[in-house]
Amino acid sequence: MNETAVPGGVDEAGLDLDALRQRGRLAPRLKLEPLMARWPLWPHLLAPAPYAFNLAFRLIPLLESFLQRPKAHAAACKDPALFGGPFVALAESALDEVSRYLAQLRRQHAALLRFAEDFKSFDKALQQQADGYALDQLYADLPASLSGLVELLYDLHNHPTMRLFEDLLYASPLDISDAQSVCLHLQDDDQRPFFLSTPLLDAPDRLFIHRRFDDPLLAEVLATRWRPGLPESLLSLIAQSSVPRATLRQMFITEALQRQQPDYRGDGLRMRYFGHACVLIQSRDTAVLIDPVTAWQRQGEDATLCFDDLPDHIDYVLISHAHQDHLVAETLLQLRERIGTVVVPANDRGNLADPSLRLMLQQLGFRSIRSMEPFERLPIAGGEIVSLPFVGEHGGLDIASKHSLLLRCQGRSILFMVDSDAVDPRLTERLVERIGPVDILFVGMECCGAPVSWLYGPLLPEALSRRNDQSRRFSGSNCERAWAALQALGSRQVFVYAMGQEPWMKHLMGLAYEPDSPQLLEIREFLRRCEAAGISARSLKGCYEEVFAAAAPEPGERRP
Structure with missing residues (x-):
């Protein structure tokens, strides 16, 4: 970005540069999308080895397929049932541009x-x-x-x-930092292309910033999502940009943010659910955010909370595992200056399929990163965070970068099982022997997930047989397993979550349930059992808020 000072005033197209300099922010609808060589960023593109494999055995073959059969890709992209498949969402008129881009990709990443x-x-x-x-x-x-x-x-x-x-x-010739950039573009959440399918090529309404994710100048731009005043570096880029001024006027706003009580000063714990697996737990002394991904603007009945409603300071962000819907770089980057510490499962084993989360987060510019071993405890104001084993969801692969999270605060205990599959009921029983009963449970019930090749296919030395591939899925608990876990934990309140049905999750999930989908049938049966047993149960979709009263300690009890 050129840092040349930009004159003030209103330009010929009605862009008020002085107002943007003083009060400008990124518009809620504006996407600030991190890219790796123009591909939407997801965790495996943050680490050099899996990035190399995805490039060689997924992304480049996908572009070659598009060049050979553009009409087939275009037809598939028009079919909602095929959303999430290996189809490039570009017009046939883009053939020459894709061909040039593919040649550049091969040179740049030889x-x-x-x-x-x-x-x-x-x-x-x-x-x-x-x-x-x-x-x-x-x-x-x-x-x-x-x-x-x-x-x-x-x-x-x-x-x-x-x-x-x-x-x-x-630090080797495989250094991928030069491929990092961000793209500013206007797009509604439910219109975004599937994250694995389509690079973001040059377009009149896209503004690219070719900077490393940890670049201080990029940090200034990222902060304008919530802090008023566009930096001179961004104003200079705007001034030199070929983006139509009418589009630029929609990208930036000068109005104050309309926020819904981002801070909490009440008693007990306020739980705010921002969709999918994103849960914010706040006491008067601390704020803990799990697997952050939010709607970018309030809209309709689902998005009653959005990114603007997150607090100005978040003491801890907890990442459960390194899948694209839980470690979301787009959200993390725009929260970076507001986060105290990021907590991740410990893992530095050099496994191609299981890259280090610590190293990936360093690529995103984070410096305060806490890696936790199973059963390790992290003291927080009024309680603690405990890392617990996480079984399932990874197609039977040897993946260590995953943990369930137990939060104790204000005398309450809340367990986030995320996408774990309670396939071994004895494990849950052993956990209870170690940590005691749990008051409130969050459990994922995506019981029929994608086959292992869907995400890890490019990393496999040999393709799996269809039979084996279909048997190894990214699945959470079904009704029986979730019910057994709930009984063992002794929870009297349970939330089913992380089902990926919010509009702002569509481009990351690539799925949609029908009323008779097995996942929904299993959830209905689980809720029925809870109701019959007098257990408070709710299936979460969209946004939700509840305050949990602080629990009074038993006589002689010492809180952690």
Whole structure:
């Protein structure tokens, strides 16, 4: 961004630069979308190794398919039933531009593409050659793209594998920071293309800022979502932009934000549900936000709360796992200056399918990051946060970057099971033996999720058979498993959540339920059982608010 000072006054198209300089903010409808080489950012694009694999074995083949069969892609994009499929949402007139972009992508990321191809090829040879004998001699055969970046290992079954030195990848020729940018564009939440399908190419109504996510100048722009006054760097970019002035007038506002009591000074705990898995818990002393993703503007009955209603300071943001609907870079970036500490599950194992959340968040410019081991406790004002094991939702893959979260505050205990599948009831019973009963439970019941290849396909050495792929799904608990967990935990209040049915989640979820979908049938049966047992139960969709009264301590009891 050019930081040249921009004259004041009203320009020839009616853009009041002085007003924007003093009171300007990003309009609620304006999307400030982080990109990696023009692709909408999701967690696997934040880490060099899975980014390389997705680029080589998903994104580039997708563009090649579009170039070969643009009419088929266009037809598929018009069919609502195929939303979320591998179809590029671009017009046939974009063929030449896509062809140029694809050539540029190959040039810009030649080292990453070579790394992905060499990793896959060497791993295949390793699986064929290694028979339990020492692997030392194979280091000499490592391609230059892998040398010094991997360790060759056996597991206890004598299966060979490669462990990545992730920290080194970020500082090697695989450094991906130059591909980072953000795009400012006007688009309603429910009109956004599916996150895996379509790059954001140049368009008259798009304003691109080619800066690293941790760049201080970009931080100034991000802050104008809630702090008045457009920085000179952004005004300069606006002045030089070819975006029509009529569009620019819609991108920025000078009116004060209309906020709905973002701070809480009452007794007990205020729970605000912002949709999907995003829950804000506030006491008079602290604010804890789980898996932040919100509507960007209030609209209709669903979006009664939006991004503007989040507090100015959030003490802790808790990330449950690294899927695109729980670690949402778009939301995190625009909250970054308002967050005290981000809490993530501990993981630095060098697993291709399980990149370090700590390193990914550092790429987003976060510095105060707390990694928690299972059962580790983090003291907060009036209570504590406890990290707990999380089973399921990852298609049977060896993923450590996931945890359920127990929040104790004001004498209340609230457990967020997120997308975990209570497939082993004895585990829940053992958790209760360790942590005691839980007052309030949040449980996900997406019991029929996508197959493992939907997200992790590009990382798999060999394609799974259809039978095996369909058996390994991103699934949460069904009625029986959720009910068994609820009984073991002893909760008297339960919320079903994280079902992804809000309009602002459409581009991240790619799904829509019918009234007779198995997920909804299971939820109805679960709610019926709760009602029969006298347990307060609610299925959440959209936004919701409730205040939980503080629990009086028992005589002689010491609160954490």
